[in-house]
Amino acid sequence: MTGFITSAQNFDIISLGDVVTDEFIRLSDGPVRVRDDDQGRWLEIPLGTKVVVADENSSSTGGSAANAAVAMSRLGLRVGLASYLAHDQIGLDILSAMRGDGVGTDLARVDAPSHTVRNIILSFGSERTILVRHAGFNYVWKDFKDHDVPTWLYVNSLGPDALTYLDELADWLDLHSDVRLAFQPGTFQIEAGSERLARLYTRAEILLCSSSSAPLIAGTPLNDVDLTLDTLLKLGPRHVIVFSETGGAIALSKDERLSVDEFSDSDPVVDMTGVGAAFAATLVAAIVTGRSMGEALRWSSMNAASVSRQFGTQTGLLKLKDLASRLEAAPEFVAYA
Numbered sequence: 001m002t003g004f005i006t007s008a009q010n011f012d013i014i015s016l017g018d019v020v021t022d023e024f025i026r027l028s029d030g031p032v033r034v035r036d037d038d039q040g041r042w043l044e045i046p047l048g049t050k051v052v053v054a055d056e057n058s059s060s061t062g063g064s065a066a067n068a069a070v071a072m073s074r075l076g077l078r079v080g081l082a083s084y085l086a087h088d089q090i091g092l093d094i095l096s097a098m099r100g101d102g103v104g105t106d107l108a109r110v111d112a113p114s115h116t117v118r119n120i121i122l123s124f125g126s127e128r129t130i131l132v133r134h135a136g137f138n139y140v141w142k143d144f145k146d147h148d149v150p151t152w153l154y155v156n157s158l159g160p161d162a163l164t165y166l167d168e169l170a171d172w173l174d175l176h177s178d179v180r181l182a183f184q185p186g187t188f189q190i191e192a193g194s195e196r197l198a199r200l201y202t203r204a205e206i207l208l209c210s211s212s213s214a215p216l217i218a219g220t221p222l223n224d225v226d227l228t229l230d231t232l233l234k235l236g237p238r239h240v241i242v243f244s245e246t247g248g249a250i251a252l253s254k255d256e257r258l259s260v261d262e263f264s265d266s267d268p269v270v271d272m273t274g275v276g277a278a279f280a281a282t283l284v285a286a287i288v289t290g291r292s293m294g295e296a297l298r299w300s301s302m303n304a305a306s307v308s309r310q311f312g313t314q315t316g317l318l319k320l321k322d323l324a325s326r327l328e329a330a331p332e333f334v335a336y337a
Contacts, residue, residue, distance in 0.1 A: 005077055005289055006151035011104065013072060013288055014144075015281075016082040016169075017065030017156025017186070018137075020119045021090050024273075024312065027124045028052050034124065043122065043129045063119075064156035064186065066098065067274055067313050068281035071303065072154075073102040075285040076320045080104040080148065084111050084137040090118070101314075107148065111137045121273055123311075128273045132187075137161065141168030152288050153179055154281070155200065157186020163196065170199040182284045183237070184208040190216050194235055202236030206287065208280040214242045225250070229257075239293065243279045245272055247304035251293050251335075260297035260335040263305040274313025279304040282323075297335040302326055 005012040031049045035042045045051060065083050073079045081103050085091035087110050095105045120131040139162045144150075153173070158166070166189070173179060183204040185197070194201055194217055201207065209232075215222050218231035225242075229252045232240045243249035247262040282303040286296035303318050306326075310316030318326070327333075 008078075008149065008151040009147040010078065011080040011148060011150040012077040013152040013154055013284070014080040014082050014107065014148075014150045015065045015069040015072070015103075015154045015156060017063065017068075017158055019063040019066040019081070019083045019085065019094050021094065023118055024121045024123055025053050027122055032124060034127070041127070043124060043127075064184065064277050066094065067277040067317075068154055068156055068184075068284070069098060069103045070101045070314050071278055071281035071317045072285040072288075074317050074319045075282065075289075075299075075323065077285055077288060078104075080107050080150065082107040082109075084109050084139065086111060107144070109142070123271060123273070128271065130273075139165035141165055141172065143172060149176060149179065151178075151180060152182060152284070154182040154184070154284055156184050158188065160188040160191075162188070163192055166197060166200065170203065173199075173203055180205045182206040182208065182287075184280050185213070185217065194218075198235070204237040206239045206241065206284060207232060207235070207237035208241045208243070208283070210276050211242055211244045241280070241283060243276060243300070243304075245276060247275060247279055247301045247308070249279065249283075249297060249300065251297060253293070256293065256337075258294055258297060258335045258337060260301050263301045263330070263333060265305065267309045269308045271311045272308055275304045275308050277313065278307040278317060294335040298327060298333060299323060302330075302333070 030052060031046050032051060033044050035044055065081060069079045069081045081098055085094060085108055091110065095108060098105050122129045122131070137159060155169070173181060181204045183200050183206070189197055190213055209217055214228050214232060218228045220228040220231050229240060229242065229250065233252055238253060240252045241249055244262070249260050251258045279300045283296045283300040286299040291299065303323060306318050307316035
């Protein structure tokens, strides 16, 4: 690690949320195809067909909390992972992988009766469809020891049984007003509604969400970007960051609105899985280390582009020196008002 980024004793930031094992299945051309219509893009596989898959299928640690933890650790932060795992081989492998990337795992809780979640990722070209099976964890908030209280807490996606847990977390945040919150609601938090989780939206210094999730959280039309951004800001966070699947984003605060484009280079896009998580976590890491929002957006788009040029959610995550080198080589790439 690069030393103490913040005044916290053990962790600059704790990534809190679910972790999974991602099982990648690469679909070959043939009967599989993508169709576009007014409702979106559709992966189509004829029923009863035997589909040939590519040889380079793989498994890896994933999930927003794990991907965020690894991204921020590689950027020099002292990161802890607060998550629930099962007492199975997959859970043990995840903990080992996290420790191998410098992420502290003492805050991970083992829930023996459950099973560690496996996501099946159907990869076709550079796009993917994810089949998700959530585990039923006994989410119970357990206070951090004094030396584990971080400067920042980054709350990621959690399962459908975690609403009371999030209420308990909000209570804890009320008692620790100096802890700064980044909030990236997952599928089940979005379904619960912004009113149900109003305390977290109001408490957040940074609210992060994808461009597809933003109108669902705000309850606004899909094509009204300005209304969506304004509505999200009215939920209470200091900064709202809405990012696209390709690495571009808009950041809004009371005093500033900035945009950044997708960073493009000569290398082809290989896999978009994990690009959003890389963008969000890199932005948080940049803010934690004292960068401006404009510079944080540059960091994020560059790291997201690196992830999209590799297969898997964490393979392309850059270390700080590599990110700095790439940014130095592209001085023209900046965020703009």
